Amino acid sequence: MTETDSPKPLSQQFSAEATPDSLAAEGITLYCANHPTVETSLRCSRCDKPICPKCAVRTPTGYKCKDCVRSQQKVFSTTRWYDYPLAFVLGAILGGLGSLLANALWIYLILLLAPAAGMVIAETVRLAVQKRRSLYLWQAMAAGIVVGCLPALALALLSLNFWSIVTQGFFLVVVTSTAVARLRGINIR
Numbered sequence: 001m002t003e004t005d006s007p008k009p010l011s012q013q014f015s016a017e018a019t020p021d022s023l024a025a026e027g028i029t030l031y032c033a034n035h036p037t038v039e040t041s042l043r044c045s046r047c048d049k050p051i052c053p054k055c056a057v058r059t060p061t062g063y064k065c066k067d068c069v070r071s072q073q074k075v076f077s078t079t080r081w082y083d084y085p086l087a088f089v090l091g092a093i094l095g096g097l098g099s100l101l102a103n104a105l106w107i108y109l110i111l112l113l114a115p116a117a118g119m120v121i122a123e124t125v126r127l128a129v130q131k132r133r134s135l136y137l138w139q140a141m142a143a144g145i146v147v148g149c150l151p152a153l154a155l156a157l158l159s160l161n162f163w164s165i166v167t168q169g170f171f172l173v174v175v176t177s178t179a180v181a182r183l184r185g186i187n188i189r
C-alpha cells in the first residue's frame with residue numbers, strides 16, 4: 001500500500017475544509033497548507049492559512065504565506081520601468097545643481113537649506129512618477145543624487161580646501177538622507 005492510498009489522518013482532512021476557529025477550538029494539530037505532512041503552529045497573519053517555518057515569510061506585520069506576500073507586492077508596486085531612470089536622472093540633476101550652489105553659499109545657510117533641498121528632490125521625483133509607488137524608487141533617486149554631487153565633491157577634494165570638503169560632504173549626506181527618508185516615508189504608507 002502506498003502512502004497516497006492510506007486514509008489521511010483526521011486532522012489533515014479537517015485542515016482542508018474546517019475554518020481556523022473551529023480547528024483551534026477542537027485543539028487539532030495544524031498542518032502546513034503546502035506541506036501536508038509538516039505539523040506547525042504558525043498561521044499566515046493575512047489569510048490565516050497554517051504555514052510551516054519553511055513557507056512563512058517574516059514581514060513587519062507578522063509571518064505571512066508566500067502567496068499573500070506575492071499578491072501584496074503586486075499591489076504595492078505600481079511603478080513603470082522608466083520611473084527608475086527618471087528618479088535617477090532627476091536626483092542627479094537636482095543634486096548636482098544643489099551641490100554647485102552649495103559651493104557659493106555660506107556654510108550656515110547650507111545647514112538650513114540642505115534638508116529643504118532633499119525634500120524638494122523627493123517631491124519632484126514623486127510628482128515626476130505621478131505618485132506611482134515602489135519600494136525601490138528611493139534607491140534609484142539616492143544613486144542619482146550621489147552621482148550628481150560627485151563633481152562638486154571631487155572639485156572640493158582636489159582644491160584641498162577644508163571648508164569646501166566639509167560643505168560638500170555635509171550637503172551630500174543631508175540631502176540624500178532627507179530625500180530618501182521623505183520618499184520612503186511616502187511609499188511605505
Ligand SMILES: [Zn+2]
Pocket residue numbers: 044045046047048049064065066067068069
Ligand atoms: Zn496568506
Ligand SMILES: [Zn+2]
Pocket residue numbers: 032033034035038051052053054055
Ligand atoms: Zn510548508
